[in-house]
Amino acid sequence: MRRGQNLAGWLFTAPAILGLGVFLLAPIILALWVSFRDWSALAPLGTSTPVGVKNYHDLLVRSGIVQTDFARSLRNNLYYVLGVVPAQTALALLLAVIVNAKLLRGKTFFRTAFYFPSVTSSIAVAFIFIFLFSPNGVINAVLSALLPGTVDTVWLNEADGVLHIIAGWLGIESGPSGGNIMGLSAWDWLSGPSIALTAVMILAVWTTTGTFMLMFLAGLQNIPEELDEAALIDGANARQRFFRVTLPMLRPTLVLVITLGLIGTWQVFDQIYAMTSGGPQKTTLTPSYLIYREGFENSAMGRAAAIAFILFVVILIFTALQRLVLRERD
Amino acid sequence: MGTHKWLFAASAILLIGAPACGGGDQNQGPQTLQMYAFSSSPAEDAALNAAIAAYNKLGRHTVNLSLLPEYDTALQTALAGGQPPDVFYVNDNKLPDLARAGALEPIGDRMDNSADFHESLVKSFTFDGVNYCPPKDFSTLQLVYNPDEFAAAGVQPPTTWQELATAAEKLTRPGRPGLAMNPEFYRWGVFLAQAGAWPTNDDFTAMTMDTPEMRQALQYVADLHRKGHAATPAAVGTGWGGEALGKGKAAMTIEGNWIVGAMKTDFPNVKYAVAELPSGPKGKGTMAFSVCYGVAKASSKRDAAIDFVKFMTQPEQQLAFTKDFPVMPSRRSLSDEWLSGKTELKPFVDGAAYARKSVFVPGFRTVIDTLNDGIQGLAAGNRTVDQVISTTQPAGKDVLGK
Amino acid sequence: MKAIRYLLLTTFSLIFVYPFVLALTTTFKSRADVAAHPVLPWPLDPSSRAWENVLVHSDFPLWTINSILVTVVATLLRLFLDSLAGYSLARLNWRGRSLVFGFVLAVIAVPPIVLTIPRFLVLKELGLLNSYAGLILPLAVDAVGIFIMKQFFDGLPRELEEAARIDGANLFQTFWRVMLPIARPGVITLAILSFQGTWNEFLLPLIVVRASPSHWTLPFGLSTLGRGGAGGQTFDYPVMLAGSMLTIIPLAIVFIVLQRFFVRGATTGAIKS
Numbered sequence A: 001m002r003r004g005q006n007l008a009g010w011l012f013t014a015p016a017i018l019g020l021g022v023f024l025l026a027p028i029i030l031a032l033w034v035s036f037r038d039w040s041a042l043a044p045l046g047t048s049t050p051v052g053v054k055n056y057h058d059l060l061v062r063s064g065i066v067q068t069d070f071a072r073s074l075r076n077n078l079y080y081v082l083g084v085v086p087a088q089t090a091l092a093l094l095l096a097v098i099v100n101a102k103l104l105r106g107k108t109f110f111r112t113a114f115y116f117p118s119v120t121s122s123i124a125v126a127f128i129f130i131f132l133f134s135p136n137g138v139i140n141a142v143l144s145a146l147l148p149g150t151v152d153t154v155w156l157n158e159a160d161g162v163l164h165i166i167a168g169w170l171g172i173e174s175g176p177s178g179g180n181i182m183g184l185s186a187w188d189w190l191s192g193p194s195i196a197l198t199a200v201m202i203l204a205v206w207t208t209t210g211t212f213m214l215m216f217l218a219g220l221q222n223i224p225e226e227l228d229e230a231a232l233i234d235g236a237n238a239r240q241r242f243f244r245v246t247l248p249m250l251r252p253t254l255v256l257v258i259t260l261g262l263i264g265t266w267q268v269f270d271q272i273y274a275m276t277s278g279g280p281q282k283t284t285l286t287p288s289y290l291i292y293r294e295g296f297e298n299s300a301m302g303r304a305a306a307i308a309f310i311l312f313v314v315i316l317i318f319t320a321l322q323r324l325v326l327r328e329r330d
Numbered sequence B: 001m002g003t004h005k006w007l008f009a010a011s012a013i014l015l016i017g018a019p020a021c022g023g024g025d026q027n028q029g030p031q032t033l034q035m036y037a038f039s040s041s042p043a044e045d046a047a048l049n050a051a052i053a054a055y056n057k058l059g060r061h062t063v064n065l066s067l068l069p070e071y072d073t074a075l076q077t078a079l080a081g082g083q084p085p086d087v088f089y090v091n092d093n094k095l096p097d098l099a100r101a102g103a104l105e106p107i108g109d110r111m112d113n114s115a116d117f118h119e120s121l122v123k124s125f126t127f128d129g130v131n132y133c134p135p136k137d138f139s140t141l142q143l144v145y146n147p148d149e150f151a152a153a154g155v156q157p158p159t160t161w162q163e164l165a166t167a168a169e170k171l172t173r174p175g176r177p178g179l180a181m182n183p184e185f186y187r188w189g190v191f192l193a194q195a196g197a198w199p200t201n202d203d204f205t206a207m208t209m210d211t212p213e214m215r216q217a218l219q220y221v222a223d224l225h226r227k228g229h230a231a232t233p234a235a236v237g238t239g240w241g242g243e244a245l246g247k248g249k250a251a252m253t254i255e256g257n258w259i260v261g262a263m264k265t266d267f268p269n270v271k272y273a274v275a276e277l278p279s280g281p282k283g284k285g286t287m288a289f290s291v292c293y294g295v296a297k298a299s300s301k302r303d304a305a306i307d308f309v310k311f312m313t314q315p316e317q318q319l320a321f322t323k324d325f326p327v328m329p330s331r332r333s334l335s336d337e338w339l340s341g342k343t344e345l346k347p348f349v350d351g352a353a354y355a356r357k358s359v360f361v362p363g364f365r366t367v368i369d370t371l372n373d374g375i376q377g378l379a380a381g382n383r384t385v386d387q388v389i390s391t392t393q394p395a396g397k398d399v400l401g402k
Numbered sequence C: 001m002k003a004i005r006y007l008l009l010t011t012f013s014l015i016f017v018y019p020f021v022l023a024l025t026t027t028f029k030s031r032a033d034v035a036a037h038p039v040l041p042w043p044l045d046p047s048s049r050a051w052e053n054v055l056v057h058s059d060f061p062l063w064t065i066n067s068i069l070v071t072v073v074a075t076l077l078r079l080f081l082d083s084l085a086g087y088s089l090a091r092l093n094w095r096g097r098s099l100v101f102g103f104v105l106a107v108i109a110v111p112p113i114v115l116t117i118p119r120f121l122v123l124k125e126l127g128l129l130n131s132y133a134g135l136i137l138p139l140a141v142d143a144v145g146i147f148i149m150k151q152f153f154d155g156l157p158r159e160l161e162e163a164a165r166i167d168g169a170n171l172f173q174t175f176w177r178v179m180l181p182i183a184r185p186g187v188i189t190l191a192i193l194s195f196q197g198t199w200n201e202f203l204l205p206l207i208v209v210r211a212s213p214s215h216w217t218l219p220f221g222l223s224t225l226g227r228g229g230a231g232g233q234t235f236d237y238p239v240m241l242a243g244s245m246l247t248i249i250p251l252a253i254v255f256i257v258l259q260r261f262f263v264r265g266a267t268t269g270a271i272k273s
Helices: A002-034 A054-060 A065-100 A107-119 A122-132 A138-146 A162-169 A195-221 A225-233 A238-249 A251-265 A270-275 A287-297 A301-328 B002-017 B042-057 B071-080 B092-100 B119-124 B147-153 B161-171 B185-195 B212-226 B241-246 B258-266 B302-312 B315-324 B332-340 B343-351 B365-380 B385-400 C002-026 C031-036 C049-055 C060-091 C097-108 C112-125 C132-139 C143-154 C159-166 C171-182 C184-200 C203-208 C218-223 C237-257 C259-268
Strands: B032-037 B062-067 B087-091 B135-145 B252-256 B273-275 B286-295 B355-357
Touching: A002 A301, A002 C060, A002 C097, A002 C112, A002 C132, A002 C143, A002 C171, A054 A065, A054 A301, A065 A107, A065 A195, A065 A251, A065 A287, A065 A301, A065 B365, A065 B385, A065 C002, A107 A195, A107 C002, A107 C237, A107 C259, A122 A138, A122 A195, A122 A270, A122 C002, A122 C218, A122 C237, A162 A195, A195 A251, A195 A270, A195 C002, A225 A238, A238 A251, A251 A301, A270 A287, A270 C218, A287 A301, A287 B071, A287 C112, A301 C112, B032 B071, B032 B302, B042 B062, B042 B258, B042 B302, B042 B315, B071 B087, B071 B092, B087 B092, B087 B302, B092 B286, B092 B365, B119 B135, B119 B286, B119 B355, B135 B147, B135 B185, B135 B241, B135 B315, B135 B343, B147 B161, B161 B212, B161 B252, B185 B212, B185 B286, B185 B355, B185 B365, B212 B365, B212 B385, B241 B252, B241 B258, B252 B258, B273 B343, B286 B302, B302 B315, B315 B332, B332 B343, B365 B385, C002 C237, C031 C237, C049 C060, C049 C237, C060 C097, C060 C132, C060 C143, C060 C171, C060 C184, C060 C218, C060 C237, C097 C143, C112 C132, C112 C203, C132 C184, C132 C203, C143 C184, C159 C171, C171 C184, C184 C237, C184 C259, C203 C218, C218 C237, C237 C259
Parallel strands: B032 B062, B032 B087, B286 B355
Antiparallel strands: B087 B286, B135 B252, B135 B273, B135 B286
16 A cells, blocks of 8 residues: 555656646746846847856946846835735725624625725736826826815826925925945935835735735634633723734734735736836836846846846745744744 | 546647647748737728738738737747747847847848838948848938917927927916927937937947037926926826827927827827927937838748748838828838828928937947936936936946947 | 724725726726716716727637636646645655655745746747747646645545545545545635636736737736827727726626635635745
């Protein structure tokens, strides 16, 4: 029996191992090799030439347009992560708590309504948002109704950073020059997300909240009712019960949601492709989009592969960091 | 067992889906050619389809056309994948990259009566002394405007920078600029040309961004935007200059021949006229864009492809193609005949005499990207001319090597 | 308190649902109508232009067929291969099992976007660019699916399996006739995750078949719709939205019919970490 299982075990997993090997492992090894070469992508791979660490050096060390663009993409994505992850987590938790209430009518409807955007095509949703954010679209109409005056922002064409705009209101028009890191001045690093990127962020929150809400719902349903009742008997009010009982019990789910959020937000691509193509003024350029642009538009496959590996490391660092932070509080 | 049937079906589907072997030799007889192209309007679609239908009817070979959006990237993906189409459009600004990478079969000198092609166009498709492909046709940029608005504002087509600034001001109404133009080198470049400025010197050995002429030109256009007399099409809620003009979101724009086909489709009732761009400090200036018929070096059907390109570049074909989609024929001998049917487009033809090309060296695209980024900043008012020059100059040095 | 709750729920429902409603009704508007009344959820001057454009004058029907083909084949392959591997890892005793499981766990961590260039290179070397196989094979196995199925089989009782073996069934028959049917809830969950993921997949067609319009699937075809003008920057909203609706609707139907499984899918899909 044992011998039969040895053979069957391998046989049963062989197609899967082959699939993962060919389409996951082999690609990574091949790309690692390409990331140390110069390949225009216009001619066969055989015509590429070895360049050592040049691609990585150009991205990280040597000042020039390659480095500045990469720095911009990191900055943009960093703001994207900082905005989207907390927003989607908080909103998902809020919706889960409300939908989870006992005796709520139309529970299924609400759950479906909130979750549905998560299952739809990213391109379709991006198109809907291009329409909503168009100059005479819904967003501007709603804002015009709520705010004094007429709002006619061309959202997807607005490159000014949100933090720069706020600084402008406070009378600060530019920062001290210098503080140059990777070709961007400190003032540029502190721009905040551009208005255009903010629109993409709103879309991201809108589409991902539903999935995370379901995860929180599953987490909430795993909390034994007795705990809540015990707290109720102890005279805790709703807010205390939420922060002292519910939230600690949801911790595993919270860790999960934030982890998935971090991994997902560092990979934003489809929406950028469909909505802004990295513009205006490179304020929606992200590392993922840069991989595509360098590889398929700028004929620099080696550099694109190098960006992919740096992005991989960035994602690993962020998830490790987040685990560390959440663990230490225990 | 049900499984086996099921697996068989699945693998059968995969096998059917697998690509047919691309190999084959330079065989004789009728071939099926794959062609990639792009189109800016239904009028252009129709012209191209008619030309291909005419060729297919001859029965020599059959051409299958794919019109691809985001053309340059799509073509590049096909080339990178090692399965390029047999024939494809090549934008002149892409030629140096494709030529250096060895993607093109040099066929420029194998056309009939190739001396008839405009010399400047042939130059655009020549790299390191090799003439790679015959020009298909070309377009130039000029000032396209709404004559009713000009009349209402009492404005004549401007002939100097000063007049353009005044006209733009007069045509500007609150929330609506007089001039709408895309924030990119391929539009702003006309003012660089008029000022005698250009990103590089003529033999592409040095960057020439940091010159008084360049500052003057960039500052002039930036000022038009700063005062609100000019704006980007996006800022007025439109996608490009033609749409801004068609929707009355601007009274003038800077566009090329393709605007004719697009206006016919999208805004058939909007009146417009074409005038030469104003002269700058160094006289007249505009930009010309051209496309050639490239044949893939990797194609196994090159002879058939060359036969097709010869057909497409014949005088009769060029005239037929450019009749309804009025780009200009690449053959000098056809200029007068082409113009006789559409004298209102004369400014586009006149531009050919003094137009500059956006053809540089392989890899220059990143420099243009950087310049475009700066130009967007100038149009939005969040960059200074100095900043644009100080980022573009080193970006270019990186590519030119000095 | 209750009032606030319902107010919040209603507001958020509106935020999540209204865009779809507006997008759907906008497809029946003329371009002038859209420009003049972009917020109104009904057309003033009903027009079928956008739908004609999409259904008759674009390759939408072709993209739909391609999408169905790719989604169905990839999902079937994935179900079969993932559950077979999952079963083997959960229930069979073999040397190297923990090594293979470690490999599966390791590749779960690889973010798909990082694979953009790598996959392109491998598919190119295999000659699979511009083919259905290139669209299907990379999606035919996934580490998360193997993991989900392994977890599922781990939780099933062993008695049935033993009974089947006593009856003389071989290992594959035991898996196929006995265990897979019991694992149906897990399989359905995986089917939904796979269906949804493959149907919406954009990056893979973008790099694999962009140069071959006859292989385009819905999301990539959709991304080319309704763009006009010299720079492709003029948006024909009714056409873009009609295409979007057609891409969303098939999934919406599946979603409504199989809703409870979707809910489970979303939560199981998450166990991976």
